[in-house]
Amino acid sequence: MGGGGQLTEPAEEVKGRAGGVYTWQEVQSHCSRSDQWLVIDRKVYNITQWAKRHPGGIRVISHYAGEDATEAFTAFHPDLKWVQKFLKPLLIGELAATEPSQDRNKSATIIQDFHTLRAKVESEGLFRARPSFFCFHLGHILLLEALAWLIIWVWGTSWTLTLLTNAGFSSSPVVLEPRVAQVHHRPFEGGLGASANWWNHRHYQHHAKPNVFSKDPDVNMLHLFVIGKTQPVEYGIKKIKYMPYHHQHQYFFLVGPPLLIPIYFHIQIMRSMISRHDWVDLACSLSHYLRYLCCSVPLYGLLGSMLLISFVRILESHCFVWVTQMNHLPMNIDHEKHQDWLSMQLHATCNVKQSPFNDWFSGHLNFQIEHHLFPTMPRHNYHLVAPQVRALCDKHGIPYQVKTMWQGFADVFRSLKNSGDLWLDAYLHK
DSSP states (O other): OOOOOOOSSOHHHHHHTTTEEEOHHHHHTOEETTEEEEEETTEEEEOTTGGGGOTTOHHHHHTTTTSBOHHHHHHHOSOHHHHHHHHGGGEEEEEOTTSOSSOTTOOHHHHHHHHHHHHHHHHTTTTSOOHHHHHHHHHHHHHHHHHHHHHHHHHOOOHHHHHHHTOOOOOOOOOOOHHHHHHHHHHHHHTTTOOHHHHHHHHHHHHHSTTBTTTOGGGOOTTSOOOTTHHHHHHHHTTOOSSOGGGHHHHHHHHHHHHIIIIIIHHHHHHHHHHTTOHHHHHHHHHHHHHHHHHHHHHHHHHHHHHHHHHHHHHHHHHHHHHHHHHHTTSOOBSOOOOOHHHHHHHHOOEEOOOHHHHHHHTTTTOHHHHHHSTTSOGGGHHHHHHHHHHHHHHHTOOOOEEOHHHHHHHHHHHHHHHHHHHHHHHHHO
């Protein structure tokens, strides 16, 4: 999944093994960290060495070791012909003619129907971005920032006025045309004090295996919370009690929304950039703080500037957590079930009703289902493909959940309470 890099194995040796014929059982046996095969369009590839060079990160491609990765491969790579040339040296054979195209218990009908839908969406041009949309989006962010500083400059630096001018909403990740994203993503993320590579490697895993324990980093709660219906019971039976989980729906407000970005994400970002020697990302990230200090220290002093940026980060963290978790936390969270792409994404995601405010506030992540099914689609086209996705789900009896935003927020609280209650029952009685 991705392009670039070279194999260390001689091309002649690999080519000599490219005529093998394998069963699904043989492929599935190659799923360890040191031995990884996967299948794309019935072709079998040995990615053991390539995974280390995968531009999307070693983990996201390794999550499909021993599996059919066709749907994920198609979803993440907009230019399939270009990527195919990097697959050729990895080819070791194909599935036996007696083997089905899909692995395990996946539905061939659902896979084919979703493939047909994707081809239709591509023919309608819904994967093409409108540069004017993103220019307008970036322009209104810059305008609001300039307006905030102008208000402070003219009317003074009282904390009441400062807090009001900074009580805006952080922007969501921008989904660009892939070639555009390669040029603009790093300075855009760095301009927010983040790391483009860190975010890509983390977020690709989330999209590849959403709400799957040990594969989706977003459900790694560091023992602070138990989530879903499976994990609480497992923790309870094993008498694991890192926290009073039956109160997690209450301490969530103190630990989750306010601290995710200012503490956890920033520690991860800095550790990732330094450990990977990603000095370009580090320079972009530090430039954000340098620009901020240059603008704010003359107005607020060093201590006031530190307090102000802490407030802004906590506010951003609240918005980020509520917007992202209302689509995922109340949904099915479990161990690997090896589902087809459509079923996996619909079981892990839900939508929030469309409205001008919801679109703006969530950065179109109220269309979380479409965002997951088509991760390279520009977000201004989600509303166009949504009716077609819903019709496909209705056809196959797959729940397509749509909530109000307030229902989504309330379900975060409710799901944490339900999971905590499951843990307590298992802890006391099993």
